[in-house]
Amino acid sequence: MFKGVKPIVYGGREVWPLIEGGKGVxxxxxxxxxxWAAAGGIGTVSAVNADSYDLDGNIIPQIYHGxxxxxxxxxxxxxAIDGAVQQVRRAFDIAGxxxxxxINVLWEMGGAQxxxxxxxxxxxxxxxxxxxxxxxxxxxxxxxxxHNVSYLPIVxxxxxxxxxxxxxxxxxxxxxxxxxxxxxxxAGGHNGLSNAEDPTRxxxxxxxxxxxxxxxxxxxxxxxxxxxxxxxxxxxxDWNDWIDNPELGAIAFQFGTRPLLTQESPIPQAxxxxxxxxxxxxxxxxxxxxxxxxxxxxxxxFLRELEAxxxxxxxxxxxxxxxxxxxxxxxxxxxxxWVTRNDLLRAREWVLQGFTNALKTPDNxxxxxxxxxxxxxxxxxxDCMGCLSHCAFSSWxxxxxxxxxxxxxxxxxxxxxxxxxxxxxxxIDRNLLFAGHSAYRFKQDPFYSNGFVPTVKQLVDRILxxx
Numbered sequence: 001m002f003k004g005v006k007p008i009v010y011g012g013r014e015v016w017p018l019i020e021g022g023k024g025v026x027x028x029x030x031x032x033x034x035x036w037a038a039a040g041g042i043g044t045v046s047a048v049n050a051d052s053y054d055l056d057g058n059i060i061p062q063i064y065h066g067x068x069x070x071x072x073x074x075x076x077x078x079x080a081i082d083g084a085v086q087q088v089r090r091a092f093d094i095a096g097x098x099x100x101x102x103i104n105v106l107w108e109m110g111g112a113q114x115x116x117x118x119x120x121x122x123x124x125x126x127x128x129x130x131x132x133x134x135x136x137x138x139x140x141x142x143x144x145x146x147h148n149v150s151y152l153p154i155v156x157x158x159x160x161x162x163x164x165x166x167x168x169x170x171x172x173x174x175x176x177x178x179x180x181x182x183x184x185x186x187a188g189g190h191n192g193l194s195n196a197e198d199p200t201r202x203x204x205x206x207x208x209x210x211x212x213x214x215x216x217x218x219x220x221x222x223x224x225x226x227x228x229x230x231x232x233x234x235x236x237x238d239w240n241d242w243i244d245n246p247e248l249g250a251i252a253f254q255f256g257t258r259p260l261l262t263q264e265s266p267i268p269q270a271x272x273x274x275x276x277x278x279x280x281x282x283x284x285x286x287x288x289x290x291x292x293x294x295x296x297x298x299x300x301x302f303l304r305e306l307e308a309x310x311x312x313x314x315x316x317x318x319x320x321x322x323x324x325x326x327x328x329x330x331x332x333x334x335x336x337x338w339v340t341r342n343d344l345l346r347a348r349e350w351v352l353q354g355f356t357n358a359l360k361t362p363d364n365x366x367x368x369x370x371x372x373x374x375x376x377x378x379x380x381x382x383d384c385m386g387c388l389s390h391c392a393f394s395s396w397x398x399x400x401x402x403x404x405x406x407x408x409x410x411x412x413x414x415x416x417x418x419x420x421x422x423x424x425x426x427x428i429d430r431n432l433l434f435a436g437h438s439a440y441r442f443k444q445d446p447f448y449s450n451g452f453v454p455t456v457k458q459l460v461d462r463i464l465x466x467x
Contacts, residue, residue: 010128013099019042062079261454263454283299325341
C-alpha cells in the first residue's frame with residue numbers, strides 16, 4: 001500500500017516534496033515551471049540560455065553579431081540573463097503565490113557565475129532556490145547566501161558532496177535547502193559518472209543515497225534537510241520503502257522526464273509524439289557531449305551518426321613505429337600519417353563509401369567524414385559563441401586565454417546549436433533530444449493511453465496517488 005508523501009516547508013510555505021527537474025535551453029520554461037508551482041510543487045526554470053520575448057510575446061532569436069568568440073560570448077551571457085529573468089517573472093506570476101520557483105544552472109555553462117549573479121539580482125523575492133550540477137560548483141553556496149536564496153547542489157555520490165561541504169558549503173550551511181542525488185545511470189541530460197564507475201553497470205541507488213545521508217550527518221546536517229531522488233523516478237509507489245525511512249532521513253523526488261509530456265511543456269509536438277514511441281534502451285548514455293561528461297539522450301539518427309563517426313576512427317603516428325608501418329594514402333594531404341595495414345584497408349573502404357575526409361582528434365586518431373560533414377563541423381566550430389566553460393568541440397574556454405589548449409574534437413558537436421534547434425522546431429531526427437532512461441514508460445503507462453496529454457496539474461495530482 002502506498003504511504004503517500006507529506007508537504008514540506010520550503011521557501012516560507014508548505015509545498016509538496018515534488019521538484020520539476022530543470023531542463024536547459026528553453027525546455028523548462030515559465031509555462032511548465034509556473035504550472036508546477038501552481039500545483040503545489042517546486043517548479044524549476046532553467047537559467048541555461050532561456051528564451052526572451054519581444055513586446056508582442058514572440059521569442060527573440062539568439063543571433064550573434066560579434067566577430068570574435070569573446071564578443072559572441074558576451075552576447076550569449078546577456079541573452080542568458082535577460083531570458084532567465086523574463087522566464088522567472090512569468091513563472092512567478094503563473095504560480096500565483098503557490099508552491100515555489102527554483103532556477104537551475106549548469107555549472108559548466110559559459111559564464112555560469114555571471115549569469116547566476118545577473119539573474120538573482122533582477123529577480124529578488126521570486127526565486128526560492130538554485131539547483132546546480134554538471135561540475136563541482138564550489139561557489140554556489142557563496143552566491144546563494146549573498147542573495148538570500150537557498151541552494152540545492154546536484155551530486156551523484158556522497159564523496160562529491162563531502163568535497164563540496166568541506167571546501168565551501170559548511171560556511172553557508174543555513175542556506176542548504178536540500179541535496180539532489182541524481183542517478184548517473186538513469187537521469188536525462190548530463191550525468192555525473194566518475195572514472196571509477198562503469199557506464200554499463202548501473203548501481204542500486206539505495207546504498208548510494210544512504211551513504212550520502214551518512215556523509216551529510218558527518219557534517220552535522222539535520223535529517224530534515226531532504227535528499228532529492230532524481231533520475232529514474234516515475235511512480236512514487238516504486239519508492240515506498242524510501243518514504244519515512246529513518247536510514248535515509250527526509251526524501252523528496254524530482255521529475256525531469258514526465259513533465260516533458262504535458263500541455264504546458266514547450267517542446268515541439270514532434271518531440272512529444274516521439275516520447276510515446278520509445279522502447280526500453282532507446283535512450284543512450286553516451287560521451288559525445290563537448291562538456292566531457294556522460295549524457296543521456298534519445299538515440300535518434302543524430303546520435304547514431306555520432307556513434308558511426310567514432311567507429312570510423314583509426315590511430316596514427318607521425319613516423320613509422322611499431323605496427324604503424326603503412327603510410328595513409330587517403331583522406332589526408334601529405335604522406336606523413338603512419339597506420340597499421342588493417343587500418344589502411346579500413347580507411348580506403350570508408351573513402352569508397354564517401355567518407356573522404358580524415359579529421360584529426362586530440363587523441364592522435366583520425367575520423368573519416370563526408371565533405372558535407374566536414375563543412376558543417378568547421379562552420380560550427382568557427383561560429384562558437386562560448387556556451388560552455390570548456391568545450392571539447394571548439395577548444396573554447398571562458399577565461400584566461402580563451403582556449404583549452406587542445407585540438408578541437410570532430411567526434412563531438414555544437415551542443416548549443418543542437419539544443420536550440422530541437423526546442424525551436426528543428427528536425428527532431430537531426431538534433432539532440434535529452435531524456436531520462438525511463439522515457440520508455442510513456443508507452444507503457446495507461447495514464448497516457450489513447451494519446452492523452454495531461455496538464456501539469458493533472459500530472460502532479462496523478463503522481464500524488466502513487467502513479
